[in-house]
Structures are given as structure tokens and as C-alpha cells.
Amino acid sequence: MEEDGWRIKHLIFGFFTGAIASYMLLSSPYIGNESAPMLMIFNFLFVSLIFPLNGTLKTKLSMLLIGNVTGLVWNNLFSLFAYTVAYYFGEVFNTLYMILSPIANLVWIVSFWSISLTALANSRNTRAGVKA
């Protein structure tokens, strides 16, 4: 029970931070229609699955913050790209955009999530005395 206490504490902190981040994102006028749900999904998955793992709260919160920034950068970059290319190529690009956006929208989540997981696994194994 003692051992599980910190996990619950980390989860509560994580959800609290994730909720604040999601609220800020939703109320921001600079965020696109697709970006907000994507970032909320990222925050939910990241907090619920990464925060109960071994590792310091500081590391996890930093990762969550970096993840949100990465997501914002990507979504704004991709929206601007879509707007610009559509301006030049019109409807043809719009079709291409719709086909590719499901993959493009989540690529960063998978990459960022897997790197964060590796970082936590590395710190766990180092503490246990095993080199990866």
C-alpha cells in the first residue's frame, strides 16, 4: 500500500496539470479545431499511462510540458502548411490533406510517447543496476 501511494499522488498531480493544460489549450484563440482534441488525447494517455510508472514527478511533468509544446508546434506548422499548399493547389491538396491528416496528426504522439517511455525505463534499469 505504501508503495502505491506515490503512484496515486503522481496520477493526481498529472491529471491536475493535464486539466490545466487542456483548459488553456481549449480557451486559446491560436489553436486549430483538430489540435485541441489531439492534445487533450495526448494529455489523457500520457498522464494515465506514464505517470504511474517509476520515475520522479519532476521528470514526468517536464515531459508532459514538452509534449504539449511539441504538439502545439506540429499542429500549427501542419495547419499553416495545409493552408499555404491549399492556397496554391486548391481542392486537389484538400483531398490529399484529408487522406494524410489521420496519420500525420498522431505521428508526434507516438514518437514522443515512446521516447518518454524509454527515458523512464532507462532510469528504472539504471537504478536497478542493469545497463540497457
Add this chain to the structure above:
Amino acid sequence: MIPPPTSTTLITLCFGVLIFIFIMFLPALLELKKPKDAGPRMILNDVAVLQQLQIVQKIPIANMEEDLRFDQTVVKKIANVIAMLPNLET
């Protein structure tokens, strides 16, 4: 109102998107090119079983299961000792 984009903006954004996608896949490409965790993962308890059977065999893997709370430092030492011994099976 967003101003109409110029061709320079278009090229910059294309590069930006490509670079971002490349960065996202970079860790995967790095791990493929220079693997640091290529596996195979060691199947559970084999070290313990080999000890029981006194069968000495080198298994070039070092991933252990967290569930069983193996003392990994001890396992590593045992694995080193096993690796030093001659192979009785050949």
C-alpha cells in the same frame, strides 16, 4: 485575416513539415541503424533453471522481468560467471 502566402513561405513550410516528420522518425531510424536494445529478450527463469540443471549455456540477452522482482545485479553477476564457463552441451 491571414495574408496570402508567398512561394517562399510555401517552400519553408514544406521543409518545416518534412524536417518535423524526419525528427519524429529519427529515434526509430537510429535504433535500426545502431541497435542498443535489439533483443532477443531473455525468457523468464531460464537462468535459474540452468543453474538448477547445472547446464552451462551462454544466452546473450539481459532483459529481466520487473514482475518477479529479480535482483538484477545478482543475475548479471551469475550471467557473467556462466559466460566464463565452458559449454558442456557441445
Add this chain to the structure above:
Amino acid sequence: MITKLLEVFFLILTALMTTYLIRHFIFTLTVLKNAQKRKKAVTVENTTYQPTVSTLIPARNEEQVIGRILQRMTELTYPKDKMQIIVIDDASTDDTGKIVEEYAKNYSYIKVIHRTSKEWGKVKASALNAGLKYAKSEIVLCFDADYYSQADIIEKLVAEFVDPKVGAVQGRVTVLNEPQNIVTRLVALERVGGYRIDQQARDSLGLIPQLGGTAFAIRRKLLESLGGWDESILAEDTDLTFRVYLAGYKVRYVNDAECYEEAVENWRAYWKQRCRWAKGHMQCAFKHSLKVLKSNNLLLKKKIDGLLLLNVYFMPILIWISWIISVLLFFSKPPQWLNALLTTIPLSFYSFVGNFAPFFEVGMGAYLDGRTRACWLIPLLIFMFLYNIVICTKAFTDLLTSKIFGKHTITWDKTVHSGSGNSYIMK
């Protein structure tokens, strides 16, 4: 009118995909929660229940790997007087038969059955049924020829049979030739998600852990009462799983009972293997979906899980259909609420990355296995997923063609094993 219909269809598909995604999320959380608990593992010392065990090893042209598994069988810690090993040499044209004969000469508990090219049934189930006729033990164990088990795997598998309601027990499969190339590395990740999380969670939640066709044990009497393996089904393992459940028994998954396998080494072999799995699974879906719904032996949660499991290979097809619909709807200027739903499509896509395990499931499995940088390869599973969409679509059209035109297009494309895994075991 057409737009309205498309909207409704799109909604149904989204709901279906979200259901699968939530299911995988629950699985991951369950395993993560249980991983913190200590549990007592079955070892050679604390084993008390030791029934007799017949091991069936079907082998067709397996000269590269058959010696490895037979050698391992002789090293198992289970009492040899309670073991019977039956190798079914399924009309091999290479030296498989000779190698097995050599072992049979030296070890009395190893028996070989040679099948001629006339007897060869072209499916694995046929070879297994041939072997079953010679099995005399209480428990029947199955291994493919390319497998390499833990020395104490039998103790771990049979321990579950203490419970009379347990009909079959599945062990864990780990890829042996993982370092070989990108295909083997990605298949290894799929396996981690599939076994470490998916199977483990289904067992913990009392759902339907699936028999994987190898590294599993089943009560002989139950198997015989079910009529052995169904030779008309390509996924004879999934078929058997559901027949066991419908007969009122349950299947357990033992994560600690581990076995190495040699994974497919190139995209072509991956295509053949997965096409066979997809066809077989779809056959099972047609055969069992209704029976599962009507069964009095299954609880509601098992019925739901069973249906989701049976129909999982249809999902990649439904995904590309929903993908196309979402593009059509985008141009028909959909209402705001539907526009927001379009974003759930990518999420659902990722729930089927790899072998139908979402990225977080694979990642968490790798983490619990103590893996580190292997997780970096997870983004590459998107290519496996796209490949699986084509594979499942091809499998479905093949199956449909054979149903409509009565053409027999269902053939067993056997996976060729090169023995590349030997270098990771023998020094």
C-alpha cells in the same frame, strides 16, 4: 439522403473503433495495475501436480530447426516417465524425418509418425489430428518445430489444470531472431503487445485468452470429445479456443510459461502468414459469432470480448472504409459535431497499429519486459498497420470469392524456418 446515410454509417464505424480502443486501454491499465503485485511463480521445486503429458510437434520440411526443439525436449525438467513426445513428420522432402528418427532411437519417450505425400493433409490441423491418435496422456501439449521453450515450461502450464474448469492453457511466445532485421524487430514488438498485455489482461479480467496454436496445453479427453482440430479452418487455434469455451471450459494464459519462436524474416513471408491468420480468423467469426451470442456457458463480458476477438480481422477493412467516408464527408460540409468526430478516426487508426494492438499497449508491454530503446521502433508500426489493411482486405476477398463461386482458394501457406534463431541459443 446519401450524405445522411454516410453520416450514420460513419458514426457506427467510429463507435466500433472507439470500443476496440477503450478495450485496449482497459487491458493496458489492468496489466499495469497488476504488475505492481507480487505473485508466487511455479517452479520445479514447488510443483506438486504432475499429470502425464503428450507433446505433439508437427513438422514439414523443418530440418533447420527440428533438432533444436528435440534437443530442448530432452532437457526439460518434467519427469521423463510422464512425458511422451510425438513428432509428426508431415511428408517432409528434406532430412526432417532422419533427424527425428535419430532422436527416437536415443530417447524412448520420443516417437515419430511419418506421413506419406498421400496422407499429407496440407493443413497443420491434419497433422495434429494424426498425432492425437497416438497420444495416451492426460494432457496434450503442442509445439511448432521452430519453437524453443523454457526448461520448466510443462510444470508451469500443467499447474493450471488443478482447476477442473480449465480446459486449456496458453504460454507466452517471444521472438528469438528479433535482432535479425526490421521485420523481425517489428514482429517482436507486436508479440509483446499481444501476449504481455492483451493475453495477460484477458486472463486477469476473466475474459477469453486465446490459444495461439503452439506452446499450449489442453486436456486430451476434452480435445477428443470436441473431435480434435477442425481441418477446414485455417486458424485451428482460434477455432479450438471458442470450442473449448462453448463446451463450458475456460482457457488460462500463463505469462511465466515462455517459449521462443522464430519470426518471419521478410515482408513476403509476413504477408503469407498474416493472410492465413486473417482468413482463418474470419472463418472462425462466421462459424462462432452466433454460437457465442447464444451460448449459456458464457457470461456477458465473455460474449462481448469473444465477439470483439472473433471480428478483429474485419476491422482493418472497416478502417479504410471509414477513411474514405471521412474524406467524402469532409467535402460535403458536415455539421460541426461530425467534423469533431473526424478527429477520432486517427485515434482509432492507431488502436490498430501492428497486430491490432495500439501503440500504448505495445509500449507498456515492452516497458514491463524491461526493454528500453526497443520502444523507439513503435512509430514504424504504422507501416505494419498499413500493410495489414491490404492483407486483411485480400484475405476477405479471397474468402468471399471461395464462398460465392465455391472455388477452393483456401490453402495453407507454410512459414519457412531458416534456423536463423540457432545463433542466439547455441554457442
